[in-house]
Amino acid sequence: MTCVFDIETIPDFHLLSSTFGYEGTPLQIAQAAFKAQYEKSGSEFLPICFHRVISIASVICDEYGRFVKVGNFGNAFIESAFIESTPSEGVDSINEPTSRTFLDTLESTLLSEFWQFINKNNPKLVSFNGRGFDIPTMLLRAMRYNIGAWAYFEQKNPALNKSKWDNYRVRYCEDFHTDLYESLGHFGAARNLNLDALCKMLDLVGKYDMSGAQVYETYLGESISDKNTESTDIESKKAALEVINHYCHSDVLNTYWLYLKYEVLRGVLLESDYYALLEILHERLPKDKPYSQIFTATLKRHIADYARTNAQHTDSITLDSI
Secondary structure, three states: OEEEEEEEEEEOHHHHHHHHOOOOOHHHHHHHHHHHHHHHHOOOOOOHHHEEEEEEEEEEEOOOOOEEEEEEOOHHHHHHHOOOOOOOOOOOOOOOOOOHHHHHHHHHHHHHHHHHHHHHHOOEEEEOOHHHHHHHHHHHHHHHOOOOOHHHHOOOEHHHOEOOOOOOOOOOOOOOEEEHHHHHOOOOOOOOOOHHHHHHHOOOOOOOOOOHHHHHHHHHOOOOOOOOOOOOHHHHHHHHHHHHHHHHHHHHHHHHHHHHHHHHHOOOOOHHHHHHHHHHHHHHOOOOOOOHHHHHHHHHHHHHHHHHHHHHHHHHHHHHOO
């Protein structure tokens, strides 16, 4: 089994406020932290301990690389948590989508489900910069909730082919974790790669409607729906979280597709096998998501181009043999 994963985060404005004394709305606190970080380091990117996990998405495929499904962790909690209610004044309620209680419960649920999945299944992991951001962030935040990730640290388990030199934490071991940012960047030799640019170069989908930098504004800002509607904060945050989850889906789909291209590059997949896997992805891809249309169209185009080229090549061989 292979798990292609990606996370989305927002600034932990509760922690930033208590640590540095920032005041204001969650969005104002986040922006103040970005400004201070930029003045300090030349980058707005906060230390990973101040990132709160708000979405974890994955593509699951079988041991042959065949697409099984795409989705996100924490679905049951998300469906049950957004219940219309009137919280008591001054009470930090789980029904308030920006409360510490709600966000802690959401984050702990996501992390617990993800690490339980890893502990139980020991899948091969595939990511883009997962070693540099996603995994360190999820491990640090898991410590807040006493969540175990023992399978990730396990080194001596011959039954799972784990050893001192072959396990999830070994940087150059692609059998347990293929970080495409590392692999395609030759483990630091090239440092300016990003997922969207690589996808555009390869004529894959890439980022088509939003970027990771917009995630925090999507959740902490005003409603993403028409501001003239009378939607409640709970409704708008549920809609925002759905948008973020779907964006995270598109990222793991892009990463999965890039991974298949990488497997062709290193000789693990034949070109014919690669296109067979694209056909399976096309057949099994959800048809009712915001990203469905663009991924379906792009997949159909790639598959059709290959079929046409292959047919022309066959015709050429036939003519040459006359």
